Amino acid sequence: MVAAAAAAVIAFHSYSPQEQQQANAQQSTDTPQLSKKPKTILHKNPLYTPVHSNLSLQFKEKILCLEVMGVDSGKALSLNPLIHSTTLNSIHNIITFLQSKGILQKDLPRIIGMCPKILTANIDNELIPVFNFLTRDLNVPDHNYRKVINKCPRLLVSSAENQLRPALFYLKRLGFRDLAALAYQDCVLLVSNVEHTLMPKLDYLISLGFAKPEAIEMVLRCPGLFTFSLDNNFKPKFEYFEKEMKRDMNELKDFPQYFAFSLEKRIKPRHLEAVECGVEIPLPLLLKTTDEEFAELLKQRNKSKKL
Numbered sequence: 001m002v003a004a005a006a007a008a009v010i011a012f013h014s015y016s017p018q019e020q021q022q023a024n025a026q027q028s029t030d031t032p033q034l035s036k037k038p039k040t041i042l043h044k045n046p047l048y049t050p051v052h053s054n055l056s057l058q059f060k061e062k063i064l065c066l067e068v069m070g071v072d073s074g075k076a077l078s079l080n081p082l083i084h085s086t087t088l089n090s091i092h093n094i095i096t097f098l099q100s101k102g103i104l105q106k107d108l109p110r111i112i113g114m115c116p117k118i119l120t121a122n123i124d125n126e127l128i129p130v131f132n133f134l135t136r137d138l139n140v141p142d143h144n145y146r147k148v149i150n151k152c153p154r155l156l157v158s159s160a161e162n163q164l165r166p167a168l169f170y171l172k173r174l175g176f177r178d179l180a181a182l183a184y185q186d187c188v189l190l191v192s193n194v195e196h197t198l199m200p201k202l203d204y205l206i207s208l209g210f211a212k213p214e215a216i217e218m219v220l221r222c223p224g225l226f227t228f229s230l231d232n233n234f235k236p237k238f239e240y241f242e243k244e245m246k247r248d249m250n251e252l253k254d255f256p257q258y259f260a261f262s263l264e265k266r267i268k269p270r271h272l273e274a275v276e277c278g279v280e281i282p283l284p285l286l287l288k289t290t291d292e293e294f295a296e297l298l299k300q301r302n303k304s305k306k307l
Contacts, residue, residue, distance in 0.1 A: 070109030076116035129160035218256040
């Protein structure tokens, strides 16, 4: 177990102040040894080169702990510099806490790799409120914590009071009633800022000419709309829909999933093929069908056209 490994590192390297001074003194006098290739899991880590020989033994042990967990220590430290000052014992406590909530050892590299801030979170004030939110607000049973956290690790670094509950309140106001869907499928919406992420997407749809109830219905049918970039997704795809495809806006209202398809790999090629064949295909069939189904569809439409 990773927690056990962390505990072992802590236990094996627990020093008294005098012992630590001796260890540091010895470390500083033994610098030449660091030029040798260490026979450890960290033999490629730059912290073991002479350039970094002044780093404390405890810090190197902390790096070792991260690497044993399967976490990229360099990336983790870059994203969360507070790891520099946290203790091994604190990391051990957080890992133990997560495992007590059903998180498995094999889940940790991805979860911590995505959100290294977890390692410096306060268990009582930050982590426990998140799990309370899952239980009380989303009705997630204890045995399903792992499923939800693996779906969206960012939940663990989101404030239950300032982020998760306001997002849930906003989504409920829009008409999201299926708590299970929010918990297990669309939980990324809960970590999205209401003012800066969710509301602007709805406002953009309204700016296209949809009435607010129509725009709301679109995001209810396709929650993924809330996760798409305005500049990299919505705008170029709508421009192509309007100027090149010249389709009716009602089609977009009825099939908002249009924005979920790749413009270059699916929308443009399918549209151009249909134009070349001189056939018009409903938007869902144009995009949802497999390549084989689409080819057969074009063939059938061509036959019907000739008749």
